[in-house]
Amino acid sequence: MTSPPRSRRFFRPILTDIRRTAAAWRQRIPFAWIRQLSPQTLNRLVILQTVLVLLACAVFVATAMYVDANTGVRREATTTATWTMRHEGGIPIAYLRFPHYPQFGEEAVTSDRLVKYLKTKAPNTLRATMIIVYDFDEVRSKGPTLTADGITLDE
Numbered sequence: 001m002t003s004p005p006r007s008r009r010f011f012r013p014i015l016t017d018i019r020r021t022a023a024a025w026r027q028r029i030p031f032a033w034i035r036q037l038s039p040q041t042l043n044r045l046v047i048l049q050t051v052l053v054l055l056a057c058a059v060f061v062a063t064a065m066y067v068d069a070n071t072g073v074r075r076e077a078t079t080t081a082t083w084t085m086r087h088e089g090g091i092p093i094a095y096l097r098f099p100h101y102p103q104f105g106e107e108a109v110t111s112d113r114l115v116k117y118l119k120t121k122a123p124n125t126l127r128a129t130m131i132i133v134y135d136f137d138e139v140r141s142k143g144p145t146l147t148a149d150g151i152t153l154d155e
Contacts, residue, residue: 073134074143081128081148085118094118096128096145104142111153123149 034042081096092115095106127150131143145153 070137071135072140074131075134076129076146077132078127078129080125081145082125083118085115092119096126096148098128098130098142101132101139101142103139107142107145109145109148109153111148111151113151114148114153117149117151 037045079098079100081098083097084095086093086095091110094109094111094114096109097106098104126148128145129147130145132139133141133143147153
């Protein structure tokens with residue numbers, strides 16, 4: 001069975017509805033309302049838009065500068081270090097551990113002056129100066145140990 005042929009009476013209300021819908025959509029198309037604005041209002045909108053874009057750029061640049069200034073900050077820190085001496089391959093190596101920074105583990109130091117000092121004086125702890133890298137005042141990593149009990153360490 002087939003449906004009967006459609007007449008104008010059937011299609012006219014549908015086409016009218018489509019035209020009305022298209023006209024309503026045309027009124028709501030983005031930026032279509034700009035044509036209805038006066039030149040003075042349009043100038044104010046352009047100025048406002050320019051100010052907002054410049055403000056967003058300023059916030060972006062300020063945020064980038066703040067992040068750059070507070071990441072990767074290298075500072076010297078002086079702290080106590082405990083030590084142990086081990087001989088590896090006939091070479092005496094001093095291993096330093098930093099109780100205030102347990103996340104760094106131990107550092108091997110092969111300085112002849114430090115090894116000689118540790119053998120003769122044998123202190124329990126050392127005062128070590130090292131480089132610490134911070135991100136937003138949180139310790140990120142450790143750089144080289146610069147001195148131990150006033151002895152400059154060889155790199």
